[in-house]
Amino acid sequence: MFPQTEMLDxxxxxxxxxxxxxxxxxxxxxxxxAAEAVVLATxxxxxxxxxxxxxxxxxxxxxxxxxxxxxxxxxxxxxQIHPTCIPVSGEHQSKLTLxxxxxxxxxxxxxxxxQGDRDKVPxxxxxxxxxxxxxxxxxxxxxxxxxxxxxxAAKEVCDEGRGVGPGGRGVYLDFADAIKxxxxxxxxxxxxxxxxxxxxxxxxxxxxxxMRIYPAVxxxxxxxxxxxxxxxxxxxxxxxxxxxxxxxxxxxxxxxALMQGLADGYFILPNxxxxxxxxxxxxxxxxxxxxxxxxxxxxRARIEKLLKINGSRSIDSFHRELGLLLWDKCGMSRxxxxxxxxxxxxxELREQFWRDVRxxxxxxxxxxxxxxxxxxxxxxxxxELMCMDALERDESCxxxxxxxxxxxxxxxxxxxxxxxxxxxxxFQGAGQPxxxxxxxxxxxxxxxxxxxYK
Amino acid sequence: xxxxxxxxRQPNAKSPGKLVNYEVxxxxxxxxxxxxxxxxxxxxxxxxxxxxxFDSDCREGICGTCSLTINGEAxxxxxxxxxxxxxxxxxxxxxxxxxxxxxxxxxxxxxxxVIDRSALDRIVQAGGFISARAGSAPEANSILVPKHDADxxxxxxxxxxxxxxxxxxxxxxxxxxxxxKVSHLAVLPxxxxxxxxxxxxxxxxxxxxxxxxxxxxxxxxAVCPAEIRASFIAKLNREYARASMQRGAGE
Amino acid sequence: xxxxxTGIMLILxxxxxxxxxxxxxxxxxxxxxxxxxxxDLGPLLWAIRLFLLAAVIIHIYVTIQLAIENRHxxxxxxxxxxxxxxxxxxxHMVVSGLVVLAFIAYHLAHFTFRKTDARFAxxxxxxxxxxxxxxxxxxxxxxxxxxxxxxxxxxxxxxHLSHGSSSFFQSLGLNDKKLTPRLALGGQIFAWLVFIxxxxxxxxxLLGLVKPAQQL
Numbered sequence: 043m044f045p046q047t048e049m050l051d052x053x054x055x056x057x058x059x060x061x062x063x064x065x066x067x068x069x070x071x072x073x074x075x076a077a078e079a080v081v082l083a084t085x086x087x088x089x090x091x092x093x094x095x096x097x098x099x100x101x102x103x104x105x106x107x108x109x110x111x112x113x114x115x116x117x118x119x120x121x122q123i124h125p126t127c128i129p130v131s132g133e134h135q136s137k138l139t140l141x142x143x144x145x146x147x148x149x150x151x152x153x154x155x156x157q158g159d160r161d162k163v164p165x166x167x168x169x170x171x172x173x174x175x176x177x178x179x180x181x182x183x184x185x186x187x188x189x190x191x192x193x194x195a196a197k198e199v200c201d202e203g204r205g206v207g208p209g210g211r212g213v214y215l216d217f218a219d220a221i222k223x224x225x226x227x228x229x230x231x232x233x234x235x236x237x238x239x240x241x242x243x244x245x246x247x248x249x250x251x252x253m254r255i256y257p258a259v260x261x262x263x264x265x266x267x268x269x270x271x272x273x274x275x276x277x278x279x280x281x282x283x284x285x286x287x288x289x290x291x292x293x294x295x296x297x298x299a300l301m302q303g304l305a306d307g308y309f310i311l312p313n314x315x316x317x318x319x320x321x322x323x324x325x326x327x328x329x330x331x332x333x334x335x336x337x338x339x340x341x342r343a344r345i346e347k348l349l350k351i352n353g354s355r356s357i358d359s360f361h362r363e364l365g366l367l368l369w370d371k372c373g374m375s376r377x378x379x380x381x382x383x384x385x386x387x388x389x390e391l392r393e394q395f396w397r398d399v400r401x402x403x404x405x406x407x408x409x410x411x412x413x414x415x416x417x418x419x420x421x422x423x424x425x426e427l428m429c430m431d432a433l434e435r436d437e438s439c440x441x442x443x444x445x446x447x448x449x450x451x452x453x454x455x456x457x458x459x460x461x462x463x464x465x466x467x468x469f470q471g472a473g474q475p476x477x478x479x480x481x482x483x484x485x486x487x488x489x490x491x492x493x494x495y496k
Numbered sequence: 497x498x499x500x501x502x503x504x505r506q507p508n509a510k511s512p513g514k515l516v517n518y519e520v521x522x523x524x525x526x527x528x529x530x531x532x533x534x535x536x537x538x539x540x541x542x543x544x545x546x547x548x549x550f551d552s553d554c555r556e557g558i559c560g561t562c563s564l565t566i567n568g569e570a571x572x573x574x575x576x577x578x579x580x581x582x583x584x585x586x587x588x589x590x591x592x593x594x595x596x597x598x599x600x601x602x603x604x605x606x607x608x609x610v611i612d613r614s615a616l617d618r619i620v621q622a623g624g625f626i627s628a629r630a631g632s633a634p635e636a637n638s639i640l641v642p643k644h645d646a647d648x649x650x651x652x653x654x655x656x657x658x659x660x661x662x663x664x665x666x667x668x669x670x671x672x673x674x675x676x677k678v679s680h681l682a683v684l685p686x687x688x689x690x691x692x693x694x695x696x697x698x699x700x701x702x703x704x705x706x707x708x709x710x711x712x713x714x715x716x717x718a719v720c721p722a723e724i725r726a727s728f729i730a731k732l733n734r735e736y737a738r739a740s741m742q743r744g745a746g747e
Numbered sequence: 748x749x750x751x752x753t754g755i756m757l758i759l760x761x762x763x764x765x766x767x768x769x770x771x772x773x774x775x776x777x778x779x780x781x782x783x784x785x786x787d788l789g790p791l792l793w794a795i796r797l798f799l800l801a802a803v804i805i806h807i808y809v810t811i812q813l814a815i816e817n818r819h820x821x822x823x824x825x826x827x828x829x830x831x832x833x834x835x836x837x838x839h840m841v842v843s844g845l846v847v848l849a850f851i852a853y854h855l856a857h858f859t860f861r862k863t864d865a866r867f868a869x870x871x872x873x874x875x876x877x878x879x880x881x882x883x884x885x886x887x888x889x890x891x892x893x894x895x896x897x898x899x900x901x902x903x904x905x906x907h908l909s910h911g912s913s914s915f916f917q918s919l920g921l922n923d924k925k926l927t928p929r930l931a932l933g934g935q936i937f938a939w940l941v942f943i944x945x946x947x948x949x950x951x952x953l954l955g956l957v958k959p960a961q962q963l
Contacts, residue, residue, distance in 0.1 A: 045617060068606055097554040131526040134535050137555035137580075239556075242574075242581050245526070356541045358534070402546055408508070408607045410549055504826070515826060568829035575831065594827045601822045664831070666838050667813075668820030708820030709813045711840060712914040714927075718832035726917070727924040734920030737748070 047073075048413065049104040050344075051337045052080065052111045052279065055327045059279035063337050065345075067413055070406045074329035074338055078322040079278045079315065082108060083307070086262035086284035088121065090421045090428065091373070092365025094259035095127060095140040101417040102424045105266050105285050109427075113274040114267035114466035114479060116287035118424070119432035122294050122441050123374045124260035125192035128243050129212035138258035139243055141215075141236055143296055146185045148220035148229065149253065151176050151192070153204040153213050160206050164214055164252050175199055179451075183495040190293055190374075190441045190454075191495060193257035197374050198452075200256070207254045216252035257374060261299060263290040263441065264431070267466040267481075271314035272306060278322065280315060282306035287464070292440025345405045348415050353398030357411060360395045361418045364425055367391070372429050377445040381433040385426060392422040427467060427476065434478060437461045449492075458490050497523045497584055500592040501536070503548055509604045515594070525585035529572065530555060530562060532584055549608040555580040557721055560656030563663070564609055565596040570660035570719040578658060578721040598663035602670070602705045613659050615705040616673060620657075622701040623694035624677040626686050645683045652680035654722040661716035661724075667708030672716040674702045675732035676724045682735055692739035699736055750813070751915035753806035758912055760799055761904075765944045768884075772951070775873060775881035775960040783877040807848065814841050836910040843907040850900030857887060869963055882959040888952035901945050909938035 044064065051063040053074070061076040084104035088094040109115045126141045152174045154160050159167050175195055177184040187195070196213050199205065206212050221229050226249055230237070237248045244254070265287040266274050272288070273280050289302045327333070367387055371380035395418070403409040438447040438454035439461065447455040456462075463480040470476055498521045506513025520536050527535070530552050537547035553561040562579040566572035572582045587593060597605055602615040641649075653676075661672035678695050681687030687694070710729055717726040767785075770778040785792055836843070853863075861867040866886060873879045888894050913934025916922045922930065951957045 043617065043621070045614060068612065097559060099553045132524045134524075134527060134531050136528070136531050136534055139556045239581075242577060243528075243583070245583065245585055356538055358538065400541060402541065408549065408610065411547065502826075565825060565827075568825060568827040569831060596826055599821055599823055599825055601820050662820075666830075666833060667817035669817070706820060708817035710918075711813075711817075711837065712910070712917045713833035713837040715830060715833035725924050725927075727922055727927050730917045730920045730922035730927075732920075733748070733918055737920055 049082075049084070050107065050341045050416070052104075052108045052113075052276075053334050053337045054111055054276060055331065055333045058277050058322075060327050061329065061334060063334070063341050065341070067410075068408055070404075070409060070412075072338060072341060074334040076327050076329040076331075076334065078319055078326050079280060081280040081282060081311065081315070082266070082285050083282045084285045086265065087118070087421075087424060088259045088262050089417075090364070090425055091121075091259045091368050092361045093130065093135060093138050093369075095124065095138050096259075098137065101420065103417050103420045105281070106420045106424050108266060108274070108276070108279060108281075109467075110469050111276070112469065113276045113279055113281075114468055115264070115427060116267040116464050116466040116481075117264035117292070117431065118262075118428040118467070119372070119376075119435055119442050119465075120263035120287075120290075120292050120440065121259060121428075122189060122261040122263060123193045123257045125189055125196060125257050126215065126255045127258035127260070128240065129207050129209075129254050129256035131208055131244070139239065140258070140260060141240065141253070141255060142233075143189070145215060145233060145236060145253070146192075148224070148232070149185065149215040149217050150174055150219055151185050151196075151213055151215055151255075152252075153199045153206060155204075157203045160204055160210065164206070164216070173199070173204070180495045187495050188293070188295075190443065193374055194443060194452075196255075196257055205256075212254040212256045214252035215255045217248060218252065221249065259369075259373075261290075261294050263287065263292060263294055264428075267464070271317070272310055273314070273318065278318065280311065280318075282311055287466075292442055294441075342405075344419075345412065345416070347396075348399070348401050348412065348419065349403075349405060351396065351399050351401065353400050355394075355398050355400060357399055357401065357415045357418050360391065360399060361414075361421065364388070364391060364418075364422060368425055368428070372425075372432050375443040375445050376432050378433065378436075381429050384429045385433070388422065388426045388429065392419075392426075395419065395422055430476070431465055431467065434465060435461055451496075453492070453494070456490070456492075462490065497525055497587075497589045499523070499532070499584070499587065499590070501595060502592065503595045503609070504597060505548065505608050506597075506605050508607055513605070513608075515596075523584055525583070527584045528555070528580060529564075529566070529582040529584065530580050549606075549610045551610050552580055557581045558656060560658035560721075563598045563603075563611055563613070563658055563660070565598060565663060567594050570598060570664040571658075571721055575719055576721050576723045578656070578660075581721070598659055600659065600662045600668045600670075600707070602668070602707050603659060603662070611659075613657075615707070616657055616659055616670065618705060619670065619674055619698050619701050620677055623690065623697040624681070626681060626690065628686065639685050641684060649680050649683045652676045652683075652724065652728055655680070655720075655724050656722050658721060660719045660721065662707060664715045664719040665708065665710075666713055666715060667711055669710045669716075670702055670705075670707040671710040671729050671732065672720065672724055672726065674698055675728040676722075678735055679728045679731045682731070691735070692742050695732065695735040695739045696743070699732075748918055749809050750806060751918035753802040753809075754911050754915050756799070756802045757806060758908065758915075761908070761941060765941060768948060769944060771881060771884060771948055771957060775879065776875065778881050778884075779873050779877040779879055780875065782880040786878075803848075803851075807844070810841065810844065834910065836906045837914070840907060840910060843903045846903045847900060847907055850896070850903070853896070854900070857893070858883065866963055871961055873960065879960060882961050884948065885952050885957055885959040886963070888949040891953070894949035894953055897949050898946050901942055905938045905942040908941060909935050912937050 046067040047064045048067060049062045050065050053061040059080040062080060064073050082104055085100050087102035088096045089100045124140060126143055126145055127138045152172045154167055155171050155173045159171060176187050180187045200211050206214060217229055240248050240253055265285050266281040268274050268281050268286045268288055272282055283303050283306055371384040401411050401415045403411055435442055437457035438444045439456050443454055449455050462483045466479040467476040501518040502515045503518055504513055505516045518536055520532055523532060533550055540547050551561045553559045557578045557580055564579045571579050574582045574586045597609045597611050603611040603613050606612050655676035662668055662670040678698055682691050714726045767781055770781055856862045867883050870879045870882055913930040916930050
C-alpha cells in the first residue's frame with residue numbers, strides 16, 4: 043500500500059497503459075510503478091472551483107495527466123451544483139459543507155419578497171411578505187424540485203437582491219412549519235445530526251431560526267471517457283467512479299454516486315479487468331524502460347520549473363481567482379459571452395501563475411506547497427477545457443444551463459438534433475486546441491423528452 | 497478577533513522542535529481553526545517565511561486527517577468534533593492558543609504539526625477487513641442482520657481513524673481505535689468467519705507498533721470526534737479473551 | 748487482564764480484612780477470638796498469605812512493566828496537557844499503588860510481626876487465653892503519627908480502588924455502554940465505604956470511644 047502518494051503521470055508503452063509515476067507526499071521521492079494495467083479511481087474535479095463540497099485534497103491531476111497522454115476527456119462542462127449547502131461566510135472560507143438534501147423533505151425554502159426585508163430577523167417577516175419561490179414556481183414538486191432547478195432558482199432570487207445572510211448569497215430553509223406539524227422531537231430524530239453540523243459551522247440553532255443555504259459545487263459528471271468495460275480509449279487504462287464520465291449523463295440524481303462507486307468497483311471491474319488481463323499476463327514492462335524514464339524526467343522537469351519561479355503570489359490566491367472566474371462564467375448558468383471571456387482570462391491567469399507564483403521549500407522533502415502548486419497548475423489548464431466544452435455544447439442540458447437556451451418558463455432547452463452526443467476531447471499537444479469527438483447517444487426504449495416539474 | 501499563537505515547529509522527525517510565537521488579527525468569529533492557520537500561512541508566505549505544515553483534507557469531520565492538540569486537548573476544546581469542525585468563536589478574544597501535534601511515539605512527526613499515522617493503517621491491514629469475493633451482487637435479503645447489531649456496528653464504524661484516542665490517552669494507547677475496528681466487523685455476520693483471527697492479529701500488531709496499554713481512564717472517549725464509546729474496549733477485551741480461549745482449546 | 752484478576756483477589760482481601768477489623772466495635776472477645784481462629788488455620792493461613800503475596804507481586808510486576816511500555820509510547824511529552832475525562836485517580840495508579848505498598852509493608856511490620864512497637868510484647872493474653880489483638884490495635888492507634896500515616900495510606904488505597912474497583916470490569920470485558928457510568932459510580936462508592944470502614948477504627952480510638960482492654 044502506498045498511502046500519502048500522488049500520481050503525477052501515466053506511462054504508455056506501445057500504446058498500452060503500463061504504469062504510473064508517483065511522488066511520495068511525505069518524502070518527495072519520485073517512483074515508477076510498472077504493471078499490466080492501470081486503474082484510476084481518482085475522483086472528480088470539483089475543486090477547480092476552489093470552493094466546493096469536495097475534500098481539499100481532491101484534484102484533477104491524475105485524470106488530466108492521463109488526458110495529456112491520450113485518454114479522451116468527456117463532457118467536462120457537466121458539473122453539479124448542489125442546492126443545499128451552508129453559504130459562504132467569509133473571504134477565507136476554504137470549504138463548503140453539504141447539508142443533506144433530505145432536509146428539503148420537511149424544510150420550506152423562501153426569501154423575502156422585498157429587497158428591503160433581507161436584513162430583517164426572519165421571524166419578523168410576516169407570511170405575506172415571504173416568497174416560497176420553489177412552491178410558487180413548481181407547484182407539484184415544490185421544495186423537492188431537482189437539484190439543478192433548485193440551485194438556479196436560488197441564484198435567481200439572490201441575483202434579484204433578495205438573498206439573505208452575509209453577502210446576500212443565501213436563502214432560508216425553514217423548519218418552523220414542520221416543527222409545528224410534527225413536533226421538534228420528530229424533526230430532531232430525522233435530522234438531528236445535520237442540525238448539529240449546522241450549529242457547529244454557523245453557530246445558529248436551526249430549530250429556532252431558519253437555516254440559510256446556498257448552492258455549491260458538489261459533483262462532476264464529466265470525466266475520462268470509458269467503454270462498457272470501464273476502459274478508456276487507451277488500452278489498459280481503466281477509470282472508475284467519479285473519475286470517469288459514465289452513468290450520470292448531464293445531471294446526477296440523488297445517491298447515484300454511491301451506486302456508481304459500488305457498481306464500478308464491486309461488480310463491473312472485477313469482471314471486466316480479468317478479461318483484459320488474460321491477454322496481458324507476463325507483459326509487465328521494466329520500470330527502467332525508456333518510456334518510464336521519459337515520463338519520470340517529465341515529472342521532475344515540471345517540479346523543478348515550479349520551484350524555480352520564486353514569484354510573489356501565493357498558490358491559493360491563483361486558485362481562488364480561478365475558482366471565482368469559473369463560478370461566475372462557467373458555474374450554475376453560462377452564456378457565450380462569459381465563456382469567451384473566460385477562455386481569454388484563463389490563459390492569462392495561467393501565464394501569470396507560471397511567471398509569478400511562489401512555491402517555497404524543496405522537492406526532496408515534505409512540501410505541501412509544491413503538492414498544491416502542481417494541482418493548481420493542472421486546474422489552470424483543465425479549466426480551459428471545461429469552458430471550451432461548455433461553449434461547444436450550444437444547448438442547455440441538465441446541469442449545463444446556457445442562458446441563451448431556455449424555455450419561456452426558464453427551463454433548460456436542449457437541442458437534440460445537434461447535440462445528443464457525448465463530447466470527448468482529445469489532447470493535441472501543448473498550445474494546440476484539442477480535437478472533439480462526438481459519440482452520438484441512441485435512445486431505444488425510453489425516448490428523450492422535455493421535462494416538466496410544474 | 498485577535499489571537500496569540502504558540503505553534504510547534506519541527507523541521508523533520510530527527511531534528512528537535514520548539515514552540516514559536518505568532519499572532520493573527522482581525523479574524524471573523526466564523527473562521528474555522530484550520531482557516532485561521534491558512535490565513536497565518538498566507539501571511540508567512542508574504543513575509544517569505546516558511547508556512548506551517550499541517551494536515552487536513554475533507555474539512556468536515558469525516559476523513560480523520562487533521563490532528564492537532566490545541567491547548568492540551570486532542571482536536572481542541574469543542575468535543576465531540578475534529579479540529580476542522582472547530583471555529584474561532586469558541587475561543588475568547590485575545591486568548592493565547594497552544595498548538596501541538598498529536599504526540600504518540602508510534603506517530604512520528606513528519607514536519608511541524610504533521611504526523612505519520614501509518615501505524616493505524618498497519619493495524620487495519622492485519623485484519624480490519626472481510627475476505628469477500630467481489631464480482632456479483634448477493635441477494636440483499638440473504639443475510640439478515642438484527643437492528644441492534646446493525647446499529648452497534650454502525651456506531652463502531654463511525655471511527656474516522658484520526659488517532660485522537662491514542663493522542664489523548666495518558667498511556668498513548670490505541671485501544672479505542674482497534675476496538676472500533678474489531679467490533680464493527682465482529683458484530684456483523686459477514687465478519688464472523690475471520691472473527692478470532694482478526695482480533696488476535698490486530699491486537700498483536702497494535703502492541704508491536706509500540707502503542708501503550710489501556711488503563712481505563714476513558715480520556716479517549718472524551719475526545720473522540722466520532723463519539724466511539726469506551727465500552728467498545730470492553731468488547732475488544734471480550735473478543736480477545738474469547739479468541740484466545742478458542743485458540744487454547746485447539747479449535 | 749492479569750492486573751484485573753490479581754486486582755480482584757486483592758479487593759476481596761481488602762473486604763475480608765475490613766470485616767474482620769470492624770469486629771473491634773463488638774468487643775475484645777470477638778476480635779481476639781477471630782484472630783486466634785485465623786492463626787489456628789496454621790498451614791492454610793500461610794497458604795493464603797503466600798497466595799496474596801503472589802497476587803501482590805504479580806500485580807505490581809505486570810503493572811510496572813505496562814507502565815514502562817506506556818512511558819515508551821509517548822517519548823516526547825506534551826508542552827501543555829488538559830484532561831477532559833480521565834480522573835486524577837486513574838492517572839496516578841502507579842504512584843498510589845506504590846505508596847499503598849509502602850503502607851502495607853509498615854502495616855505488616857506494625858501489627859503482624861509487631862516489630863515497631865515494643866509495648867506489644869508486653870500485652871497479656873486475654874481471659875480466654877487469646878493474644879489481645881484488641882488492645883494492640885487500640886494502643887497502636889493512640890499514636891497520632893501512626894494513625895495519621897494509616898489515614899494517609901488508606902486515602903491512597905481509596906484513590907487506587909476508586910478507579911481499580913470499576914476498571915477491572917472493563918478489562919475483563921464485563922461492561923457495556925449502560926453499565927459504564929453505573930460501575931464508575933459504584934466503584935467510587937465502594938472505595939469510600941472502604942475508607943470510612945477502615946478509618947473509623949483509628950478515629951474511634953483517638954476520640955476515646957474504644958479503650959484498651961488492659962493497662963500496660
